[in-house]
Amino acid sequence: MGFLSGKKILIVGVASKLSIASGIAEACHREGAELAFTYQNDKLKSRVEGFAANWGSNITLPCDVADDAEIDSVFSELAKQWDGLDGIVHAVGFAPGHELDGNYVDVTTREGFKIAHDISSYSFVALAKAGREMMQGRNGALLTLTYLGSERTMPNYNVMGLAKASLEANVRYMARSLGPEGIRVNGVSAGPIRTLAASGIKSFRRMLDYNQNQTPLRHNTTIDEVGDASAFLLSNLARGITGEIMYVDGGFNTTAMGDLDES
Ligand code: NAD
Ligand code: 0WE
Secondary structure (H helix, E strand, O other), rough: OOOOOOOOEEOOOOOOOOOHHHHHHHHHHHHEEEEEEEOOOOOHHOOOOOHHHHHHOOOEEEEEEEEOHHHHHHHHHHHOOOOOEEEEEEOOOOOOOOHHOOOHHHHHHHHHHHHHHHHHHHHHHHHHHOOOOHHHOOOOEEEEEEEEHOOOOOOOOOOOHHHHHHHHHHHHHHHHHHHHHHHEEEEEEEOOOOHHHOOOOOOOOHHHHHOOOOOOOOOOOHHHHHHHHHHHOOOHHOOOOOOOOEEOOOOOOHHHOHHHOOO
C-alpha cells in the first residue's frame, strides 16, 4: 500500500511528459493517490486527457489560472465526482518571454510584472480559496514549485525571480491562514530542468552544464526526484511540515563556490 493511498489530489500544470507536474503525478500515482488534472487551454486538452488515462484518471478540467470563473468551475465540477479533496499541486509559472531575455532594469515592464505575479503567485492562493471548502476536515496539503532565482540573482530570470519571491511568501502566509484547518502549504525549490518552460530560454544548455558541475551531487535535478519529494510533502509522512520551502536541487543552494576544476 502506497503512502498516498486513499488520497485525492488535483494536479495543475501538466503540459508535456517532461513537465515537473508529470513527475509529481507519476510519483503520486505510484503511491496510490487518485488524481485529477487541469489543462491550460484547448490545445493541451487531448494531450492531458491521454496522460491522465495513463495515471488511471478520467477527470480533466479546463483551467486558465488567469480566469477566476474557470478556477471556480474546476472545483464545482470536481465536487460532482469527488466527495472531498486532499491535495492541490500548483506547477504553473509564466512571464512574457521578452521579460526573460536581457538586462533586468531595461526589459521589465509594468504589464510584464503584473502578468508574472498574477500567473505565478496569485494563482496559488486563488486555487486555495476555491478549493478550501472541499479540503475541510481531511488534513490535506497544498504544494507549489519555486526556483532559487527568488533569493539569488540569475542572468535573465529577471521578473520571474520577483514572482517566485512573492510565491514563497505566499506559501508562508497561506500556511498560517490554513494551518488551523489542518491544511499544510509547502513549496519545492527545484534545480533547473529542461521542460517546455525552459525550452525558449537562451543558453539553457550551458546553464545545465554549469549547474551539474557546480552541484554537490554532480547531476542535474530530474522530474522523478522532484516527484518523490513532492509526494512526500503531500502525504501524512510530512504532517509536521508546513510553510516550508524544500530544496530538491542536488545541494546547489548550499554552496558558495563550486568546483574550481569544473568551471
Ligand atoms: P512546463 O512548461 O512543463 O509547465 C508549466 C505549466 O504552466 C504548463 O503546464 C502551462 O500550461 C502552465 N501555465 C502557464 N500559464 C498558465 C495559465 N495562465 N493557466 C494555467 N496554466 C498555465 O514547465 P515546468 O518547468 O514543469 O514548470 C512547472 C513549475 O515549476 C513552474 O512554476 C516553474 O516555475 C517551476 N520550476 C521549474 C524549473 C525548471 O527548471 N524547469 C525549476 C524550478 C521550478
Ligand atoms: O521558472 C522557470 C521557468 C519560468 C518561465 C519560462 C518561460 C519561457 C517561455 C516563465 N515564463 C516563461 N515565458 C515564456 O514565454 N524556471 C525555473 C526555468 C528557468 O527559466 C529561466 C531560467 C530557468 C532555470 C529563465 C532565465 C534564466 C534561467
